[in-house]
Amino acid sequence: MSSGLSEMKHSRQVAAAICMRGMRRIKARPVLIVPTIVMPVVLVISFTGAFSSLTRIEGYGTSNIYNWMAPYGALQGAVFAGIGAVGSSADDLEQGFFDRLLLTPGSRFPLLMGTVGYSAFRALIPTTAVFFFSLALGMTVPGGIIGVLSLYIATSFLAVVFCLIGLVILYKMKTQRSLMLMQVIAFGALFISVGQVPQSFMDGWLKIAARYNPITNVLELSRQGFLGDVAWSTTWPGLVALASMSFVAGGLAWRGLKKLAP
Amino acid sequence: MNKNSPNLRLAGVQTLELTQRALQNEFRQWVVILPGLIFPLMMAAVYSSQFGRTLGLPGFPEVRSFLDFILPGSIVQAVSFGATSAGTALALDIEDGFFDRLMASPVSRVPILLGRLGGAAVIAAGKAIILILIFLAFGAQIKAGIGGALIIILTASLLVLAIGGLAQSMAIRTGSQEAVGATFPLIFVTIFMSSAFFPTSLMEGWFRALAENNPITWTVDPIRRLVIQGWSTTDALQALGVPLLISVVTVSLAIRSLQKMLRSS
Numbered sequence: 001m002s003s004g005l006s007e008m009k010h011s012r013q014v015a016a017a018i019c020m021r022g023m024r025r026i027k028a029r030p031v032l033i034v035p036t037i038v039m040p041v042v043l044v045i046s047f048t049g050a051f052s053s054l055t056r057i058e059g060y061g062t063s064n065i066y067n068w069m070a071p072y073g074a075l076q077g078a079v080f081a082g083i084g085a086v087g088s089s090a091d092d093l094e095q096g097f098f099d100r101l102l103l104t105p106g107s108r109f110p111l112l113m114g115t116v117g118y119s120a121f122r123a124l125i126p127t128t129a130v131f132f133f134s135l136a137l138g139m140t141v142p143g144g145i146i147g148v149l150s151l152y153i154a155t156s157f158l159a160v161v162f163c164l165i166g167l168v169i170l171y172k173m174k175t176q177r178s179l180m181l182m183q184v185i186a187f188g189a190l191f192i193s194v195g196q197v198p199q200s201f202m203d204g205w206l207k208i209a210a211r212y213n214p215i216t217n218v219l220e221l222s223r224q225g226f227l228g229d230v231a232w233s234t235t236w237p238g239l240v241a242l243a244s245m246s247f248v249a250g251g252l253a254w255r256g257l258k259k260l261a262p
Numbered sequence: 263m264n265k266n267s268p269n270l271r272l273a274g275v276q277t278l279e280l281t282q283r284a285l286q287n288e289f290r291q292w293v294v295i296l297p298g299l300i301f302p303l304m305m306a307a308v309y310s311s312q313f314g315r316t317l318g319l320p321g322f323p324e325v326r327s328f329l330d331f332i333l334p335g336s337i338v339q340a341v342s343f344g345a346t347s348a349g350t351a352l353a354l355d356i357e358d359g360f361f362d363r364l365m366a367s368p369v370s371r372v373p374i375l376l377g378r379l380g381g382a383a384v385i386a387a388g389k390a391i392i393l394i395l396i397f398l399a400f401g402a403q404i405k406a407g408i409g410g411a412l413i414i415i416l417t418a419s420l421l422v423l424a425i426g427g428l429a430q431s432m433a434i435r436t437g438s439q440e441a442v443g444a445t446f447p448l449i450f451v452t453i454f455m456s457s458a459f460f461p462t463s464l465m466e467g468w469f470r471a472l473a474e475n476n477p478i479t480w481t482v483d484p485i486r487r488l489v490i491q492g493w494s495t496t497d498a499l500q501a502l503g504v505p506l507l508i509s510v511v512t513v514s515l516a517i518r519s520l521q522k523m524l525r526s527s
Contacts, residue, residue, distance in 0.1 A: 031441055035448060039451065042448070045455075045469070046451050049465055049469030049472075050455070050460045052464075052469075057315050057316070087440050087443070090440075176439045176440060177347070177350065179443055180343070180347070180443070181297055183446065184297035188300075188304055191308050197312045197313075201312055205307075206308055
């Protein structure tokens, strides 16, 4: 019993150390975090600038393009935070540091949890950047503090999901270049959703794909506080989507890690 | 002239050899090339399905379908994927020591960079051909015909040199694949801040000014006119000239970074 408790404590410490190492790495090499902050902010600028005329079309859902695009930009940033965490793991794999981590006694699980935790913390940075930037440019939050909280929950957990998906691919390909594939999957998943326009604007296959894409539920969870009041009927599908994706991707990543380092 | 000719020929042969090596590396990891094709196709499919209503907005250029409109933007986007990989591959060479071995060999310095870019340019041309064929199969039309298609393919190759030169410069300065890879989203955003996916006539304020003065817009707009209006020599020259000029600047920058690195080591 006590050995089980001490093992759990040790696992927690290892996971926390890996998570902290990631955060320290950002401090040591700020160039790595610059795109994580700049990119979603610039995406918000790009989408609001390029597609501002969409609000002129009836049925768009809001007359303020920032209220529509800012949560989308924040989620994009979170996804890249997740991929960035995978990038650090890829670096460790290629440089041999991962082999040293494997010398850690006990389960491999904390290695996974540490990276995942790092991705969740890393996601707070672009979310905050996008939120304040968009607020300064005219975004409003009719849903109040709960609306903002919904945004943070959605972004942190989506970073976790994409970190886990990225790890599945990394453990298979074992190269930094697998991140390119990851970026495509991430952008793809976000694009085939209600990211830029509501479902009523879509035709044919896209309308069906967006309807069944779990990212649509996550987007609606994150965006609801910026379009009106927060409602449980919009919240729970988003939470279920996040939990399901984490569960599936987590299982596959754990399997991949065990295959890589039995 | 005579004295320099053998050196130039040797540099040419070395560039070709290194281009071949770069191509072999790319094809060995063909799965890494795929995103550069799949992603622009997917975006074109998504945008065609979600922006149909925008064709009726006052100020949108007269165009048969959104697919015709987005063809040039999709090709530029496809090229940008390969362009950064020229930089990450160079960074990998630096990280794993192959670059040092090249430096110790009698290979001229410039072909080391040009070889990688050459490989990326060949792949960019291949991607452009595949994309054009797929777009045509789904009903797009290039009004300028085969001549227009050839200009698009050449522009794609030149554009990869322009972006790749920049990525290589960063690879030499940082020596990190991760840092070079991290610039990809910024290139993606630069494409968004142009006329690649939406007409600048429907943009507003400073963003419109930025998009109108973005070199990507200067490259995309003449290609688009070739696609939706028909052949124009001025448009063809502009489409080729803009990326050519930029690539001269960025490749020179990469060569200077290399020389600086060699001097300091």
